[in-house]
Amino acid sequence: MDAIFHEKQEGSLCAQHCLNNLLQGEYFTPVDLSSIAHQLDEEERMRMAEGGMASDDYRTFLQQPSGNMDDSGFFSIQVISNALRVWGLELILFNSREYQSLNINPINEKAFICNYKEHWFTVRKLGQQWFNLNSLLTGPELISDTYLALFLAQLQQEGYSIFVIRGHLPDCEAEQILGIMRVQQQQRPKLIGEEQAQTSAGRLATLSQTEMDFTVQSEVVDDDDELKKALALSRQDIDVEDEEADLRRAIQLSMQGAVLTNASSESSSGPARVDRESDGELRSNNDMLTADELRKRRQAYFDRQQHPLRSTIPSQDSTTAIENSCTEVDQQQQQQKPSL
Structure with a gap:
């Protein structure tokens, strides 16, 4: 041919x-x-x-x-x-x-x-x-x-x-x-136009297949990106949760600090206020307390320093000691008052 x-x-x-x-x-x-x-x-x-x-x-x-x-x-x-x-x-x-x-x-x-x-x-x-x-x-x-x-x-x-x-x-x-x-x-x-049409169709099919492959690859890449974004968000959530946990702990600590401050103020306005109010008389009369009473008061002070939260609730011994101290002071004052 x-x-x-x-x-x-x-x-x-x-x-x-x-x-x-x-x-x-x-x-x-x-x-x-x-x-x-x-x-x-x-x-x-x-x-x-x-x-x-x-x-x-x-x-x-x-x-x-x-x-x-x-x-x-x-x-x-x-x-x-x-x-x-x-x-x-x-x-x-x-x-x-x-x-x-x-x-x-x-x-x-x-x-x-x-x-x-x-x-x-x-x-x-x-x-x-x-x-x-x-x-x-x-x-x-x-x-x-x-x-x-x-x-x-x-x-x-x-x-x-x-x-x-x-x-x-x-x-x-x-x-x-x-x-x-x-x-x-x-x-x-074939006719020349028919061959060109088939060639063009083949090229279009190849191009479509290439675009399809590219789309599939793009979708895979997009899926990978989405997975990475999800992991990043999860890490952010974990970080946020950790930050929230740290914040809660900080708030708790700050509240505890406030309690400590309140406890200190209460302790200073409580039994210690008795010392300030009667500073002149009690300090002059410390020698009049027994050694056992002084020991109990020191023990109560140390307990308050080691357990700040418990310091807001006076122990029974310290309460008894304070009451006894107050009773002795009242008795002494009554003895010192001139009789009318």
Whole structure:
């Protein structure tokens, strides 16, 4: 199949591709076909001028665009026919009465040119096999002998104009190779647009898969980030709980300090106040307390220093000692008062 010359579609140059695929080589360029088209336009202008250059028909003809070519690269059947005359080839309409009266089997012809809506393509026999050399295909398409008549009938039904090529086609490499061997085609070629669409779809599928993989990876990364954030928050909660616990302990300690302060103030305003209020008398009369009473009072003082919270509740011994001390003081005061 590599030996078969096959020009693929470029712009609207299907007429050029049709001729070159028919002749199996780069025989025509757009410049060559444009020259033929301009020559045809000049011949038509000269014929119109015969009716008078001042006539309305001639003026109208000059204002109209060329019917043999346009800027897109389209060329008319007249251009193709004149290009083939250079090679001694002519076109015969396939469904014309002249040709149909010959009752020729299509497989006995050499080539066909097909046209529909400004698109041209070639169907040609190379060796003993037929090939569809449409420039819109990605490669030559093998057509069996039994399918050729059906293929041409289908084209006619779709609105194609089919022209039979009469004359001797130039020799080519594909004709020589396929003359001694036959080829098989495992997979039919696709249309160029279809192949591009499938390629684009494949790229989109690959891109979608890549985006999906990226999304999955992003989700995994997001999950890891969320896990890290959750761990950080849990640590913050633990820190907050620890701080709250420390705060509670500080409050408790401060409350204990307040209790200690209150206890100290109470202790200073309690039994010690008796010492201050009766400072002059008690201190002068300390020698009058017994050694046992002094021992008990010192013990009560030490107990208050070691157990501050218990200092707010006087022990029974200290209470008894204070009461005894107060009783002795009262007795002494009564003894010292002058009798009335």
